[in-house]
Amino acid sequence: xxxxxxxxxxxxxxxxxxxxxxxxxxxxxxxxxxxxxxxxxxxxxxxxxxxxxxxxxxxxxxxxxxxxxxxxxxxxxxxxxxxxxxxxxxxxxxxxxxxxxxxxxxxxxxxxxxxxxxxxxxxxxxxxxxxxxxxxxxxxxxxxxxxxxxxxxxxxxxxxxxxxxxxxxxxxxxxxxxxxxxxxxxxxxxxxxxxxxxxxxxxx
Amino acid sequence: xxxxxxxxxxxxxxxxxxxxxxxxxxxxxxxxxxxxxxxxxxxxxxxxxxxxxxxxxxxxxxxxxxxxxxxxxxxxxxxxxxxxxxxxxxxxxxxxxxxxxxxxxxxxxxxxxxxxxxxxxxxxxxxxxxxxxxxxxxxxxxxxxxxxxxxxxxxxxxxxxxxxxxxxxxxxxxxxxxxxxxxxxxxxxxxxxxxxxxxxxxxx
Amino acid sequence: xxxxxxxxxxxxxxxxxxxxxxxxxxxxxxxxxxxxxxxxxxxxxxxxxxxxxxxxxxxxxxxxxxxxxxxxxxxxxxxxxxxxxxxxxxxxxxxxxxxxxxxxxxxxxxxxxxxxxxxxxxxxxxxxxxxxxxxxxxxxxxxxxxxxxxxxxxxxxxxxxxxxxxxxxxxxxxxxxxxxxxxxxxxxxxxxxxxxxxxxxxxx
Numbered sequence: 116x117x118x119x120x121x122x123x124x125x126x127x128x129x130x131x132x133x134x135x136x137x138x139x140x141x142x143x144x145x146x147x148x149x150x151x152x153x154x155x156x157x158x159x160x161x162x163x164x165x166x167x168x169x170x171x172x173x174x175x176x177x178x179x180x181x182x183x184x185x186x187x188x189x190x191x192x193x194x195x196x197x198x199x200x201x202x203x204x205x206x207x208x209x210x211x212x213x214x215x216x217x218x219x220x221x222x223x224x225x226x227x228x229x230x231x232x233x234x235x236x237x238x239x240x241x242x243x244x245x246x247x248x249x250x251x252x253x254x255x256x257x258x259x260x261x262x263x264x265x266x267x268x269x270x271x272x273x274x275x276x277x278x279x280x281x282x283x284x285x286x287x288x289x290x291x292x293x294x295x296x297x298x299x300x301x302x303x304x305x306x307x308x309x310x311x312x313x314x315x316x317x318x319x
Numbered sequence: 320x321x322x323x324x325x326x327x328x329x330x331x332x333x334x335x336x337x338x339x340x341x342x343x344x345x346x347x348x349x350x351x352x353x354x355x356x357x358x359x360x361x362x363x364x365x366x367x368x369x370x371x372x373x374x375x376x377x378x379x380x381x382x383x384x385x386x387x388x389x390x391x392x393x394x395x396x397x398x399x400x401x402x403x404x405x406x407x408x409x410x411x412x413x414x415x416x417x418x419x420x421x422x423x424x425x426x427x428x429x430x431x432x433x434x435x436x437x438x439x440x441x442x443x444x445x446x447x448x449x450x451x452x453x454x455x456x457x458x459x460x461x462x463x464x465x466x467x468x469x470x471x472x473x474x475x476x477x478x479x480x481x482x483x484x485x486x487x488x489x490x491x492x493x494x495x496x497x498x499x500x501x502x503x504x505x506x507x508x509x510x511x512x513x514x515x516x517x518x519x520x521x522x523x
Numbered sequence: 524x525x526x527x528x529x530x531x532x533x534x535x536x537x538x539x540x541x542x543x544x545x546x547x548x549x550x551x552x553x554x555x556x557x558x559x560x561x562x563x564x565x566x567x568x569x570x571x572x573x574x575x576x577x578x579x580x581x582x583x584x585x586x587x588x589x590x591x592x593x594x595x596x597x598x599x600x601x602x603x604x605x606x607x608x609x610x611x612x613x614x615x616x617x618x619x620x621x622x623x624x625x626x627x628x629x630x631x632x633x634x635x636x637x638x639x640x641x642x643x644x645x646x647x648x649x650x651x652x653x654x655x656x657x658x659x660x661x662x663x664x665x666x667x668x669x670x671x672x673x674x675x676x677x678x679x680x681x682x683x684x685x686x687x688x689x690x691x692x693x694x695x696x697x698x699x700x701x702x703x704x705x706x707x708x709x710x711x712x713x714x715x716x717x718x719x720x721x722x723x724x725x726x727x
Contacts, residue, residue, distance in 0.1 A: 136462075137518025144469060145462030146516050159368070164567070166576035168370035169431075176434035190516045227577075230584035249658065250453065258544075258553030265552060312554050312598045314545025340666075341722025348673060349666030350720050363572070372574035373635075380638035394720045454657065 117288055121217060122181065124210030128154040129182040131203055132247050133189035134196060139251045143190065149247060150186035151179060157243040161218050161235050165225055204303060211263065212295035215240035215270045216288060219278075229275060236271030237264060260309050262302035270295035321492055325421060326385065328414030332358040333386040335407055336451050337393035338400060343455045347394065353451060354390035355383060361447040365422050365439050369429055408507060415467065416499035419444035419474045420492060423482075433479060440475030441468060464513050466506035474499035525696055529625060530589065532618030536562040537590040539611055540655050541597035542604060547659045551598065557655060558594035559587060565651040569626050569643050573633055612711060619671065620703035623648035623678045624696060627686075637683060644679030645672060668717050670710035678703035 132153035136146040155172050162170045172178050189196065196203075218239025222232035241264050270291050277287035301307065336357035340350040359376050366374045376382050393400065400407075422443025426436035445468050474495050481491035505511065540561035544554040563580050570578045580586050597604065604611075626647025630640035649672050678699050685695035709715065 133516070134518055137516040139462075140515050140517050141462040142464040142513035142515045144513055148462070148468070163367060163571060164578060165581065166370075166574075166578075170368060170370075173369065173431060173435050176432045176438075179434060179438070193516070193518050196518075227581060228584045230587060231581050234584075234587070245658075250449075258547075258549040258556070260550045264556070309550035309552055311548050311550045312541070312545040312601070313548050314542055314601050314604075337720070338722055341720040343666075344719050344721050345666040346668045346717035346719045348717055352666070352672070367571060370574075374572060374574075377573065377635060377639050380636045380642075383638060383642070397720070397722050400722075454653075 116285070117213065117216065120209060120213045122178075123206065124213045125154045125178065125182060126185045127203065127206035127210050128243060129185040130189045130196075131207060132243075133186040134193070135247060135251060136186075137190070137193060141251075143187070146190060147183040147186045149250060150189075151182050152250060153243045153247040154182045155179075155243070156246040157214055157239040157241065158218070160242045160246075161221065161238045164238065165221070165227065165231075165235065167221060167225060205300065208266075208296055208299040208303075209292075211240050211267060211299060212270050212292055214243075215267045215295065216274050216291055219271050219274050223275070223278065229279075232275050233268060233271040236274065237267045240264075240267035240270075260311055262299065262307050262309060265309065266295055266299045266302065269298060320489070321417065321420065324413060324417045326382075327410065328417045329358045329382065329386060330389045331407065331410035331414050332447060333389040334393045334400075335411060337390040338397070339451060339455060340390075341394070341397060345455075347391070350394060351387040351390045353454060354393075355386050356454060357447045357451040358386045359383075359447070360450040361418055361443040361445065362422070364446045364450075365425065365442045368442065369425070369431065369435075369439065371425060371429060409504065412470075412500055412503040412507075413496075415444050415471060415503060416474050416496055418447075419471045419499070420478050420495055423475050423478050427479070427482065433483075436479050437472060437475040440478065441471045444468075444471035444474075464515055466503065466511050466513060469513065470499055470503045470506065473502060524693070525621065525624065528617060528621045530586075531614065532621045533562045533586065533590060534593045535611065535614035535618050536651060537593040538597045538604075539615060540651075541594040542601070543655060543659060544594075545598070545601060549659075551595070554598060555591040555594045557658060558597075559590050560658060561651045561655040562590045563587075563651070564654040565622055565647040565649065566626070568650045568654075569629065569646045572646065573629070573635065573639075573643065575629060575633060613708065616674075616704055616707040616711075617700075619648050619675060619707060620678050620700055622651075623675045623703065624682050624699055627679050627682050631683070631686065637687075640683050641676060641679040644682065645675045648672075648675035648678075668719055670707065670715050670717060673717065674703055674707045674710065677706060 129150035132150040133146050135153075136149040141149060155178070158171050162168065215236040219232050219236035221239075222235035227235070244263070273294050274287055274291040277290055278284060282290075333354035336354040337350050339357075340353040345353060359382070362375050366372065419440040423436050423440035425443075426439035431439070448467070477498050478491055478495040481494055482488060486494075537558035540558040541554050543561075544557040549557060563586070566579050570576065623644040627640050627644035629647075630643030635643070652671070681702050682695055682699040685698055686692060690698075
């Protein structure tokens with residue numbers, strides 16, 4: 116089940132990235148590259164930081180074709196995409212939780228410290244979106260109050276403690292989804308925000 | 320021959336990066352760093368993604384001196400550079416093809432999947448320019464319709480299939496140059512562009 | 524002593540990064556992430572480039588708690604921070620020198636070429652600040668004339684030649700500090716600047 120959700124999430128991330136590319140009027144190649152970076156950049160960053168080779172998509176290159184296919188399909192179907200706002204937000208929320216779980220799994224396989232397991236989950240969940248925003252020259256959304264990283268950290272913590280408590284892994288995946296997914300959806304619905312730090316004096 | 324062209328290409332990339340730095344009024348150190356990132360960033364990114372250590376310039380640090388030397392020479396000779404528009408564009412095109420071939424070679428040595436060989440070639444060819452644009456805070460040129468990545472992908476595919484077909488490697492290098500180089504030059508001359516994806520509805 | 528200074532420097536970098544985050548009105552999570560990237564990004568980049576695993580903070584995850592703690596303390600204490608301009612500038616200068624020395628040490632342990640030892644020191648010293656500026660969408664300060672990289676290079680060279688000359692390492696640390704620290708402070712006091720390269724003709 117996790118694997119199916121993983122591919123669904125990668126496809127959804129690729130499609131939202133393609134729409135972001137379209138808003139910046141990138142060319143078709145730029146659309147595919149931005150989709151790849153967004154969908155695979157979190158896992159790639161995690162693997163680079165942990166020294167976990169080969170990278171996922173280097174070992175399974177067909178995932179690149181999936182991502183580029185999804186991006187090109189988005190170009191063709193773009194006119195009907197604005198009707199799909201909610202499906203996309205829901206898939207994006209599922210993706211955040213699923214990516215986080217996958218990242219925690221890699222961390223635990225490598226036997227790193229619990230703090231790093233949670234960091235590995237969070238990096239997998241959120242770095243793709245940060246790279247997307249930096250590449251199209253925007254201050255990353257995730258820094259502007261969206262409850263995105265927080266959802267990822269909570270999910271990672273739940274998943275890590277569930278697994279170390281010895282619960283069956285399928286059950287822990289379900290629990291993590293059942294906590295992380297509604298948390299993110301409610302944050303969108305009710306506009307929950309992280310407090311901002313506003314500082315207007317110049318130190319230099 | 321490939322090695323000579325490789326050093327010529329690195330020098331040319333360093334010089335065009337130095338001019339880009341001058342347009343943003345960077346200081347001399349910034350000029351050298353931007354030149355290094357542009358000239359060596361593609362190969363470095365490829366090596367990080369494939370886990371191919373030591374990085375090229377770590378094993379051959381004199382290439383750093385070459386790059387910084389070329390950058391500083393550009394500062395001194397900047398006044399006559401605008402007469403050299405065409406030589407630079409031609410060298411840049413040679414560089415794109417040569418970097419792509421070098422990247423494919425590394426991929427094939429490591430025995431990765433053909434798709435990844437082509438990605439390795441493309442990353443080597445184009446990522447330096449993307450990093451340069453991100454560092455000086457511009458949306459990367461390569462996403463804005465320039466036929467740059469496409470040239471790299473075509474070159475990589477030609478090179479990969481030539482080598483796997485068992486042709487002598489010098490011949491395949493020549494064929495790849497004979498296809499990739501005029502492709503890029505014609506794209507510049509006739510203003511061939513990738514189609515853009517324009518999407519102006521906001522999903523969020 | 525080097526270790527104490529190292530933790531002081533990491534804390535100081537985290538706090539200045541938190542203030543930069545506050546000027547861009549990032550949320551609390553963004554403040555912590557920007558602090559982590561700034562304080563640990565230089566060492567992380569060095570380790571990735573040299574293939575030196577595990578990364579420092581992966582092996583010692585408590586340093587992440589230190590960085591985030593310092594960032595959150597900055598949010599709370601921000602109102603009194605503008606009185607601390609000089610202490611911060613001094614700590615930042617110590618940090619630059621200490622990070623450079625630590626980076627040189629890693630390079631020498633790995634037995635790389637002297638040029639790469641100096642590059643490893645410089646990357647450790649300055650890349651955190653570059654990543655901070657790129658993430659908040661500014662052209663990096665270090666490219667705009669500040670004598671920052673130069674101080675790092677001089678410090679690295681002094682340290683490398685001191686160690687290879689066989690002097691006791693504590694003494695070499697003191698010498699490097701005694702040269703690098705006042706160099707940076709005088710550069711700030713007297714407004715010493717690197718010359719800029721200004722080029723206003725468009726090549727393309």
